[in-house]
Amino acid sequence: MTDINNMIEQLYPEMVEWRRDFHKYAESGWVEFRTASLVAARLEQWGFEVKAGEEVIDKDSRMGVPQEDFLRRHEARAEQQGADMKWLPRFSGGFTGVVGILDTGRPGPTIGYRFDMDALDIQESNDQDHQPFADQFASVNDGMMHACGHDAHTSIGLGLAKLLSAIKSQLNGRIKMIFQPSEEGVRGAKSMVEAGVLDDVDVLFASHIGTGVPLGEVVCGSNGFLSTTKMDVSFTGVASHAGAKPEEGKNALLAAATAALNLHSIPRHSGGASRVNVGVLNAGSGRNVVPASAHLKLETRGETAEINRFMFENAQQVIKGAAQMYDVEAKIDIVGAATSCNSSPELAPYIRSQAEQVDTVKSIQDISSFAAGSEDATYMLDKVKSNGGLASYAIFGTTLAAGHHNEKFDFDESVMIIALKTLALAAINIEQLAKDKQILSH
Numbered sequence: 001m002t003d004i005n006n007m008i009e010q011l012y013p014e015m016v017e018w019r020r021d022f023h024k025y026a027e028s029g030w031v032e033f034r035t036a037s038l039v040a041a042r043l044e045q046w047g048f049e050v051k052a053g054e055e056v057i058d059k060d061s062r063m064g065v066p067q068e069d070f071l072r073r074h075e076a077r078a079e080q081q082g083a084d085m086k087w088l089p090r091f092s093g094g095f096t097g098v099v100g101i102l103d104t105g106r107p108g109p110t111i112g113y114r115f116d117m118d119a120l121d122i123q124e125s126n127d128q129d130h131q132p133f134a135d136q137f138a139s140v141n142d143g144m145m146h147a148c149g150h151d152a153h154t155s156i157g158l159g160l161a162k163l164l165s166a167i168k169s170q171l172n173g174r175i176k177m178i179f180q181p182s183e184e185g186v187r188g189a190k191s192m193v194e195a196g197v198l199d200d201v202d203v204l205f206a207s208h209i210g211t212g213v214p215l216g217e218v219v220c221g222s223n224g225f226l227s228t229t230k231m232d233v234s235f236t237g238v239a240s241h242a243g244a245k246p247e248e249g250k251n252a253l254l255a256a257a258t259a260a261l262n263l264h265s266i267p268r269h270s271g272g273a274s275r276v277n278v279g280v281l282n283a284g285s286g287r288n289v290v291p292a293s294a295h296l297k298l299e300t301r302g303e304t305a306e307i308n309r310f311m312f313e314n315a316q317q318v319i320k321g322a323a324q325m326y327d328v329e330a331k332i333d334i335v336g337a338a339t340s341c342n343s344s345p346e347l348a349p350y351i352r353s354q355a356e357q358v359d360t361v362k363s364i365q366d367i368s369s370f371a372a373g374s375e376d377a378t379y380m381l382d383k384v385k386s387n388g389g390l391a392s393y394a395i396f397g398t399t400l401a402a403g404h405h406n407e408k409f410d411f412d413e414s415v416m417i418i419a420l421k422t423l424a425l426a427a428i429n430i431e432q433l434a435k436d437k438q439i440l441s442h
């Protein structure tokens, strides 16, 4: 433990450096070209077998992938911003996932760790009271910002990889480091599951920093993530002269507005929590033109997959009905999805016993159902659990300068030490869990 503590103390400044570098070069979903290339290069340097790009991302299971020209532009941008040129081509076309495997050669379970790498579509604050701006590591990429802590997640993942490779002789089984693209909008996890990345994982640790949990507190199993479906809807009508020939028009704006109002009229569900939100409505082209096009961005959520399906099916019905009412076409694209899933209750006490050994941890909760948001890591948890493995989603609390998804989001970086120590101990002591729970390696 003292050894590990010393090693982590030495690693910490490097993790802060990585985190600030990822923060400065924030990359949103499916264009994490620079980030993924640097992750792959470092994993390789530390002796991991590295799988990248289409090896770990199933092409057709990706959701909400940006247009080709956007992908190309950002690949070129990544090159200019110091991407690793050996690895960059592997991610071309938006396959920005990386998996590193460390095989100890000794029997034991396969332990998976999942980290997300994407930033949000937010313009970062340039106020002097925003620390990343004052300290000159605010995002240089327009409209992209790490405002949810995935820069920390990526750095924790790298720190953990470097540490575990250095103490490989003390470990058993296999370590699988999973670096996922495009968590925001819940677009990326499913493609890694479908590529088979989770098939051999016996124990999975997913985690998040912050989320309202104070610094020094660890939640071992965060439950309550809502199942969700994200949709883009395009209504197409017919434009006409609003004064001379209004009767020739087919009004896409009114169809979209009708849909928006009635989507929020879908009944509640007696089986549990449900949500619907139309977050964006854009329509029309000019004051004196009957609007021929309209676009909605919306989401449904449910406490269970069944409740979300109820919301989604009703939403489709409302959209089709609104389109029919105004004789326009409606096209629905699914651009993101996640399921609900609970952390394995058996894993929480094990994580607790690791967190208890971390000197700066002040308080530990086994299971919390506070979440109320969504997470596509749930697909990964689900996969591991359905194969008979154990999976948990942990929260490492930290002090926030502003809330998640805010342009002044920032956090106390020392949370990275707590996360790194807890997650490293979870690998070091895995034999204990393997014996207790009779987890067999594949």
Ligand SMILES: O=C(O)C[C@H](NC(=O)Cc1c[nH]c2ccccc12)C(=O)O
Pocket: 183, 184, 185, 186, 211, 212, 228, 371, 372, 373, 374, 375, 404
């Ligand atoms: O659905 C999404 O796009 C994922 C997104 N996920 C998060 O924001 C992560 C998250 C879940 N619960 C919390 C609670 C506080 C901060 C962040 C989260 C959400 O729920 O909108």
